[in-house]
Amino acid sequence: MAESAAPSSSKMPSEAPTSSSATKSEGPDPNLAPSVIVLGMAGSGKTSFVQRLTAHLHAKKTPPYVVNLDPAVRKVPYPVNIDIRDTVKYKQVMTEYGLGPNGAILTSLNLFCTRFDQVIDLVRARSSTVPLTIIDTPGQIEAFTWSASGTIITEALASSHPTVVVYVCDSARATAPATFMSNMLYACSILYRTKLPFFVVFNKADIVRPTFAQRWMTDFERFDEALEDARGGYSNDLARSLSLVLDEFYGGLKTVICSALTGEGMDEVLTAIGECSQQYRDQYIPLYAEIRAKKAEEAARKLKEEKDSKADDLTRDVQALDIGTVRDSDDESE
Numbered sequence: 229m230a231e232s233a234a235p236s237s238s239k240m241p242s243e244a245p246t247s248s249s250a251t252k253s254e255g256p257d258p259n260l261a262p263s264v265i266v267l268g269m270a271g272s273g274k275t276s277f278v279q280r281l282t283a284h285l286h287a288k289k290t291p292p293y294v295v296n297l298d299p300a301v302r303k304v305p306y307p308v309n310i311d312i313r314d315t316v317k318y319k320q321v322m323t324e325y326g327l328g329p330n331g332a333i334l335t336s337l338n339l340f341c342t343r344f345d346q347v348i349d350l351v352r353a354r355s356s357t358v359p360l361t362i363i364d365t366p367g368q369i370e371a372f373t374w375s376a377s378g379t380i381i382t383e384a385l386a387s388s389h390p391t392v393v394v395y396v397c398d399s400a401r402a403t404a405p406a407t408f409m410s411n412m413l414y415a416c417s418i419l420y421r422t423k424l425p426f427f428v429v430f431n432k433a434d435i436v437r438p439t440f441a442q443r444w445m446t447d448f449e450r451f452d453e454a455l456e457d458a459r460g461g462y463s464n465d466l467a468r469s470l471s472l473v474l475d476e477f478y479g480g481l482k483t484v485i486c487s488a489l490t491g492e493g494m495d496e497v498l499t500a501i502g503e504c505s506q507q508y509r510d511q512y513i514p515l516y517a518e519i520r521a522k523k524a525e526e527a528a529r530k531l532k533e534e535k536d537s538k539a540d541d542l543t544r545d546v547q548a549l550d551i552g553t554v555r556d557s558d559d560e561s562e
């Protein structure tokens with residue numbers, strides 16, 4: 229890792245890790261600086277957004293701590309503190325294990341995540357001197373959001389200190405109602421999967437003003453009209469139904485309009501991060517405590533079941549032994 233703690237990539241884990249040593253047993257510290265996980269579809273502008281937000285914070289003389297989790301990116305255009313590429317060589321992973329691009333990204337993340345506890349330690353150590361930690365993720369969103377290592381990394385951060393998810397949406401592409409709906413479905417699934425405080429950034433506002441998207445989220449009729457204009461047949465019917473389903477999701481959703489190109493909206497992004505960090509303290513920590521208590525209860529129940537079943541086996545063995553002993557002594561007396 230750039231503040232380097234390097235897991236060796238010479239051995240490929242046979243499958244994705246299933247648990248993390250990164251999970252801090254003592255529970256989250258709400259007073260540490262928040263970590264911001266930046267997600268979004270390929271090309272939505274995640275890296276440009278991280279670059280702009282980093283520059284914005286540098287200009288305010290409060291530089292952030294920055295982590296790059298994209299092993300396949302050729303050039304990182306911002307000052308990075310921890311870079312997955314210093315630890316895992318993506319091209320080497322590809323040739324060594326005969327993998328395609330996506331398999332190599334997943335494997336690189338798996339390798340990195342086995343030592344993510346060291347990243348957490350570094351992030352926590354810097355927490356008193358930086359306003360926030362920004363985490364850039366791989367281009368293919370599913371490599372992070374639907375992988376075991378993505379879940380482990382997210383949970384390791386969330387169980388350590390305030391963690392916020394930012395979903396970057398490409399406003400220019402979202403003008404098509406079906407693409408907009410795909411983005412919203414993705415955003416919604418990430419929210420329900422991570423349960424973390426969350427907001428959507430409508431990026432590339434310099435190309436298209438994303439006020440249309442905000443209107444679609446608050447006024448179903450407007451979205452319906454856009455669907456009529458798009459004339460997409462079955463997919464429009466589907467988008468219409470989904471829009472009604474997503475109504476509740478839209479209701480509690482924070483959105484920010486920004487442009488990573490011009491720098492528009494960066495103060496609003498910082499405000500949203502602040503609000504989400506507070507939401508983490510007020511809502512996620514109690515939820516997390518509840519989840520931990522449930523898990524501990526479940527583990528204790530399983531342990532007791534195992535012990536009881538072993539005790540039953542032992543009793544049966546002893547009984548069988550007794551019967552054998554009685555038979556043996558009967559045989560002897562005969």
Ligand SMILES: Nc1nc2c(ncn2[C@@H]2O[C@H](COP(=O)(O)OP(=O)(O)OP(=O)(O)O)[C@@H](O)[C@H]2O)c(=O)[nH]1
Nearest residue numbers: 270271272273274275276366367431432487488489
């Ligand atoms: N006009 C404009 N272009 C942008 C903006 N943000 C990003 N771009 C452009 O969009 C393209 C993709 O941006 P990236 O930052 O590489 O997007 P990404 O999501 O990190 O891409 P991958 O990680 O490769 O999926 C680049 O050509 C950027 O210059 C923006 O706010 N306005």
